[in-house]
Amino acid sequence: AQKVTQAQTEISVVEKEDVTLDCVYETRDTTYYLFWYKQPPSGELVFLIRRNSFDEQNEISGRYSWNFQKSTSSFNFTITASQVVDSAVYFCALRDMNTGFQKLVFGTGTRLLVSP
Amino acid sequence: DTEVTQTPKHLVMGMTNKKSLKCEQHMGHRAMYWYKQKAKKPPELMFVYSYEKLSINESVPSRFSPECPNSSLLNLHLHALQPEDSALYLCASSQEGNLRDEQYFGPGTRLTVT
Numbered sequence: 278a279q280k281v282t283q284a285q286t287e288i289s290v291v292e293k294e295d296v297t298l299d300c301v302y303e304t305r306d307t308t309y310y311l312f313w314y315k316q317p318p319s320g321e322l323v324f325l326i327r328r329n330s331f332d333e334q335n336e337i338s339g340r341y342s343w344n345f346q347k348s349t350s351s352f353n354f355t356i357t358a359s360q361v362v363d364s365a366v367y368f369c370a371l372r373d374m375n376t377g378f379q380k381l382v383f384g385t386g387t388r389l390l391v392s393p
Numbered sequence: 394d395t396e397v398t399q400t401p402k403h404l405v406m407g408m409t410n411k412k413s414l415k416c417e418q419h420m421g422h423r424a425m426y427w428y429k430q431k432a433k434k435p436p437e438l439m440f441v442y443s444y445e446k447l448s449i450n451e452s453v454p455s456r457f458s459p460e461c462p463n464s465s466l467l468n469l470h471l472h473a474l475q476p477e478d479s480a481l482y483l484c485a486s487s488q489e490g491n492l493r494d495e496q497y498f499g500p501g502t503r504l505t506v507t
Binding site for chain 2: 309310312323324329372373374379380381383384385
């Protein structure tokens with residue numbers, strides 16, 4: 278069955294520290310997409326990145342970077358030089374053909390707290 | 394513009410009330426979604442509309458009734474809710490509802506049922 282595991286429930290760091298949020302997924306499909314979303318205290322989920330199963334290139338966007346490794350079924354997210362505004366809940370999500378192409382399977386989320 | 398708007402932001406209703414949540418997007422997206430999110434949990438999919446037709450109903454109780462009057466608008470009609478229905482209700486949209494499409498979420502309506 279499709280599943281996304283975010284084992285870190287909560288992480289606390291001090292500003293300027295680097296932090297990595299882990300995401301491990303399970304799927305039997307060869308074609309699937311992975312997503313990261315950020316949910317600040319205001320409640321809105323903000324789309325961060327999409328990665329398809331055929332593209333294992335890592336991606337960097339400013340202070341954010343993503344490491345996709347099919348061999349370990351992981352799609353980890355690193356924030357470099359964290360800032361207080363990064364405090365939020367981060368969700369990793371999976372979509373594949375088995376779950377129905379319109380359905381996102383979310384992990385349980387990792388709450389990141391960045392203190393000054 | 395990647396904006397999805399939702400009204401109201403907050404709603405308190407009694408168990409005998411009838412109310413509606415509204416969601417709007419002007420990105421030309423053809424798929425729209427309702428999610429329910431309880432505290433400290435991930436969002437749970439409730440309904441999906443694709444090209445204004447209901448394509449997914451995740452076995453949601455009939456006291457929740459979705460409606461898609463046009464491609465930009467999505468409503469969720471509420472009637473005879475229970476206190477356990479109190480949650481954040483999130484609306485989202487995506488271009489076509491395809492495998493690769495990212496979903497854009499609104500800020501949500503925080504619902505309290507008394």
